[in-house]
Amino acid sequence: xxIKKITFQNIxxxxxxxxxxxxxxxxxxxxxxxxxxxxxxxxxxxxxxxWFYGRDGIADRKDPVSYISNRxxxxxxxxxxxxxxxxITFERQVKEDRETKTLxxxxxxxxxxxxxxxxxSTGLFVSRPTERIPLMxxxxxxxxxxxxxxxxxxxxxxxxxxxxxxxxxxxxDVSGIRSALGQFLHEDxxxxxxxxxxxxxxxLSKKLSKLTSANSELQSKLKELSQWxxxxxxQRKALSDEESxxxxxxxxxxxxxxxxxxxxxEEAARSIRTKLSSAQQRFKAAESQLxxxxxxxxxxxxxxxxxxxxxxxxxPVSRILKxxxxxxxxxxxxxxxFVDRVLSKKSCICGKPHDSSSRSNWEAYKARTxxxxxxxxxxxxxxxxxxxxxxxxxxxxxxxxxxxxxLVKERLDAITAKNExxxxxxxxxxxxxxxxxxEIARIGKSLRELSEQIRSKENRARTISDALRITEYNTKxxxxxxxxxxKKSGVDQNAFKKLTTSKDKADRLHKxxxxxxxxxxxYFHRNLQSNVSSIYDSKSTDGSKAHIHRQTLLPAIHVxxxxxxxLGGGQSQLLALAYVVSLxxxxxxxxxxxxxxxxxxxxxxxxxxFMDSPFGHMxxxxxxxxxxxxxxxxxxxxxxxxxxxxxxxxxxLEKKADAIYAIEFATSREDLDKxxxxxxxxxFSSGSRDLLVSLPKGEVYPYSTILKIK
Amino acid sequence: MPNxxxxxxxxQLLPMCRKHDLLPGENELPQCFETYADLMVFAAAxxxxxxxxxxxxxxxxxxxxxNPIDFEIFKTDRRYPPILLIALAASKDKDVVRDESxxxxxxxxxxxxxxxxxxxxQAQQGATSLILQIANALAQQExxxx
Numbered sequence: 056x057x058i059k060k061i062t063f064q065n066i067x068x069x070x071x072x073x074x075x076x077x078x079x080x081x082x083x084x085x086x087x088x089x090x091x092x093x094x095x096x097x098x099x100x101x102x103x104x105x106w107f108y109g110r111d112g113i114a115d116r117k118d119p120v121s122y123i124s125n126r127x128x129x130x131x132x133x134x135x136x137x138x139x140x141x142x143i144t145f146e147r148q149v150k151e152d153r154e155t156k157t158l159x160x161x162x163x164x165x166x167x168x169x170x171x172x173x174x175x176s177t178g179l180f181v182s183r184p185t186e187r188i189p190l191m192x193x194x195x196x197x198x199x200x201x202x203x204x205x206x207x208x209x210x211x212x213x214x215x216x217x218x219x220x221x222x223x224x225x226x227x228d229v230s231g232i233r234s235a236l237g238q239f240l241h242e243d244x245x246x247x248x249x250x251x252x253x254x255x256x257x258x259l260s261k262k263l264s265k266l267t268s269a270n271s272e273l274q275s276k277l278k279e280l281s282q283w284x285x286x287x288x289x290q291r292k293a294l295s296d297e298e299s300x301x302x303x304x305x306x307x308x309x310x311x312x313x314x315x316x317x318x319x320x321e322e323a324a325r326s327i328r329t330k331l332s333s334a335q336q337r338f339k340a341a342e343s344q345l346x347x348x349x350x351x352x353x354x355x356x357x358x359x360x361x362x363x364x365x366x367x368x369x370x371p372v373s374r375i376l377k378x379x380x381x382x383x384x385x386x387x388x389x390x391x392x393f394v395d396r397v398l399s400k401k402s403c404i405c406g407k408p409h410d411s412s413s414r415s416n417w418e419a420y421k422a423r424t425x426x427x428x429x430x431x432x433x434x435x436x437x438x439x440x441x442x443x444x445x446x447x448x449x450x451x452x453x454x455x456x457x458x459x460x461x462l463v464k465e466r467l468d469a470i471t472a473k474n475e476x477x478x479x480x481x482x483x484x485x486x487x488x489x490x491x492x493x494e495i496a497r498i499g500k501s502l503r504e505l506s507e508q509i510r511s512k513e514n515r516a517r518t519i520s521d522a523l524r525i526t527e528y529n530t531k532x533x534x535x536x537x538x539x540x541x542k543k544s545g546v547d548q549n550a551f552k553k554l555t556t557s558k559d560k561a562d563r564l565h566k567x568x569x570x571x572x573x574x575x576x577x578y579f580h581r582n583l584q585s586n587v588s589s590i591y592d593s594k595s596t597d598g599s600k601a602h603i604h605r606q607t608l609l610p611a612i613h614v615x616x617x618x619x620x621x622l623g624g625g626q627s628q629l630l631a632l633a634y635v636v637s638l639x640x641x642x643x644x645x646x647x648x649x650x651x652x653x654x655x656x657x658x659x660x661x662x663x664x665f666m667d668s669p670f671g672h673m674x675x676x677x678x679x680x681x682x683x684x685x686x687x688x689x690x691x692x693x694x695x696x697x698x699x700x701x702x703x704x705x706x707x708l709e710k711k712a713d714a715i716y717a718i719e720f721a722t723s724r725e726d727l728d729k730x731x732x733x734x735x736x737x738x739f740s741s742g743s744r745d746l747l748v749s750l751p752k753g754e755v756y757p758y759s760t761i762l763k764i765k
Numbered sequence: 766m767p768n769x770x771x772x773x774x775x776x777q778l779l780p781m782c783r784k785h786d787l788l789p790g791e792n793e794l795p796q797c798f799e800t801y802a803d804l805m806v807f808a809a810a811x812x813x814x815x816x817x818x819x820x821x822x823x824x825x826x827x828x829x830x831x832n833p834i835d836f837e838i839f840k841t842d843r844r845y846p847p848i849l850l851i852a853l854a855a856s857k858d859k860d861v862v863r864d865e866s867x868x869x870x871x872x873x874x875x876x877x878x879x880x881x882x883x884x885x886x887q888a889q890q891g892a893t894s895l896i897l898q899i900a901n902a903l904a905q906q907e908x909x910x911x
Contacts, residue, residue, distance in 0.1 A: 425863060
């Protein structure tokens with residue numbers, strides 16, 4: 056950043072609104088502020104520090120009310136408030152553009168008693184001249200953060216705004232200076248770059264590790280895919296074979312079917328066989344019926360004993376038997392055997408002995424009696440010859456006739472059925488002789504077998520096809536997984552190679568950065584040492600040498616190869632100035648070289664130096680050397696000098712200065728009289744001027760006023 | 766003891782009996798009857814019918830084999846009544862029932878006529894339809910009466 060304008064009101068010794076415009080045109084500008092001792096040169100540094108850091112910038116964290124001008128306080132009635140502020144307009148680099156901002160740091164206090172003040176607020180405001188409300192509070196501390204990022208507080212006292220760098224404090228404040236040098240060397244950016252590269256390396260390592268893992272998984276998946284594809288191919292071949300086999304069977308089936316069609320209908324052949332079988336069964340049934348009928352006739356003939364032939368005998372025999380009944384021969388109660396037994400005995404059945412008469416009667420009776428068999432037979436005949444009755448010849452004859460008629464009919468029916476069946480059998484057999492039944496049967500059997508084979512092959516083909524679909528599905532899924540895996544992790548050889556190459560590049564870059572940083576440090580040290588030595592060593596009158604520490608890059612003075620701090624006459628101030636000038640040169644040089652290398656790290660030369668009384672306590676030799684150096688230190692060089700110094704440097708610097716301001720200090724008559732008149736007068740090209748003046752009448756508190764001289 | 770002899774005319778018809786052992790040269794015939802006795806009774810009835818009750822005049826010749834059948838064989842409830850019936854009808858004399866020799870002779874003579882008739886049928890119609898013809902003859906007796 057570069058400061059364009061500093062304005063303050065009622066701050067410390069300054070009463071009312073005061074402003075200093077700093078030139079910014081050109082690579083190097085020099086502004087000189089001339090003022091008496093204790094007139095307020097250091098107050099400007101303190102005001103700047105307050106502007107930068109607010110209450111944290113106030114020395115020893117005193118009450119901010121102590122920064123308000125005593126004169127302004129005195130003029131403020133009890134119960135009223137008073138504002139004191141510091142406002143800086145600055146320009147800074149924002150990306151490719153330059154941005155100008157004006158920020159005001161305000162202290163507001165209220166006078167509560169004669170000598171009591173109450174701090175109401177302190178705050179940073181953004182100045183917006185074109186707005187209706189010209190100031191806007193930096194409530195979110197955004198600008199505070201910007202300010203602190205531009206000028207860290209640790210650096211303010213140490214180097215950047217070194218109030219009195221030549222008073223020997225330089226060598227004592229090592230850490231601050233080292234930090235500032237770090238900025239010179241852009242160590243934070245180097246570190247940032249190294250961290251960034253380190254982060255890239257780490258990310259690449261992680262990615263590579265992940266990739267390796269993913270690759271492993273991918274390899275596994277690819278291996279699995281290979282196995283699935285082998286299986287897929289095998290199943291496809293099996294399906295193809297099965298389909299070929301199926302087609303062959305279907306073709307054979309078609310061929311056999313066509314052959315069968317040319318020979319005849321198998322169904323018709325089967326129908327003929329069925330009819331033949333049926334006819335043969337009917338033939339057998341008819342035969343059986345015929346046999347049965349004939350057996351029945353045989354039985355009927357045998358059982359009839361020929362009775363139907365004897366029906367005509369019934370009537371005459373009946374008459375004979377009637378006579379026999381009439382003669383008491385029938386029923387034959389007494390047989391001839393009985394008579395014989397009676398006659399063989401001495402007495403008759405009546406008990407009287409036989410005599411001739413009884414014997415004769417019995418003999419006569421015997422002549423009419425029947426034997427037992429004849430008696431029994433004739434008794435049967437009595438029933439046979441009756442005109443009616445189930446046992447009569449007529450009835451039995453009729454029954455026999457009826458049975459025979461039935462059996463004859465059955466026999467005739469059987470013969471007819473048998474003949475019909477036989478005719479049909481013969482016809483069918485004749486028909487069958489004309490049909491190649493056996494060939495048809497063979498083809499039919501072949502077709503059935505082929506149909507079974509086709510069904511079986513179709514089932515197998517369906518099973519293989521189902522398995523194939525599952526395999527294809529799994530393979531597709533696996534391919535998709537592999538594709539996803541490849542996309543997700545960039546898993547392929549090219550990506551792996553690229554990543555490995557990137558990682559190698561990152562490693563090399565990291566190494567290069569480390570080396571560059573190291574070399575830069577080395578280069579910087581060497582150049583700094585060379586520059587400082589070229590300034591200091593040539594001006595040194597006591598043989599002392601400037602020495603830059605390799606690690607800290609801080610300057611020291613060596614006498615006879617040993618560091619010494621017991622110096623006087625301006626060696627340390629010259630060393631410090633030589634150091635500052637050398638740093639500025641190196642910064643510029645580095646900036647240009649980096650620009651040439653297309654490494655843009657911002658405008659590193661945008662630095663302002665505020666040097667408070669740098670030429671005091673120096674022997675003339677060293678003072679002259681220092682004055683020669685001052686205009687070349689930085690883009691903005693702001694040098695505060697007091698009377699004695701101004702008188703010395705004026706011939707050397709007045710013409711070189713781009714702007715000259717003076718501090719007019721109004722003090723009491725008593726204090727004024729302590730200073731001789733010539734000492735109050737300051738000479739400028741434009742004329743002489745008293746910068747130490749008496750307070751106006753009635754004023755009690757001394758105050759300072761900024762005057763523009765050039 | 767009286768017995769009944771088998772007429773010579775029955776020679777070719779003996780196979781009609783189930784008890785007949787078929788000799789070499791003999792033709793098979795439908796076996797209707799169980800025994801020779803049954804065949805004899807049937808043939809006698811058929812013979813009586815053929816002669817319309819007339820007494821056979823011709824002299825009957827008999828076979829030596831099979832042996833004459835003891836008349837006692839015929840004295841059963843089945844066979845005796847037809848023999849008595851034929852004898853009474855033919856002789857018209859009630860005393861015939863006491864003359865077993867006459868009963869035998871009448872049976873033999875009528876049987877011989879019956880066998881001749883059957884043989885005639887066989888000769889005319891053939892052995893296969895013999896049974897049918899005999900049966901028709903039996904049935905025809907009833908038809909004739911109607």
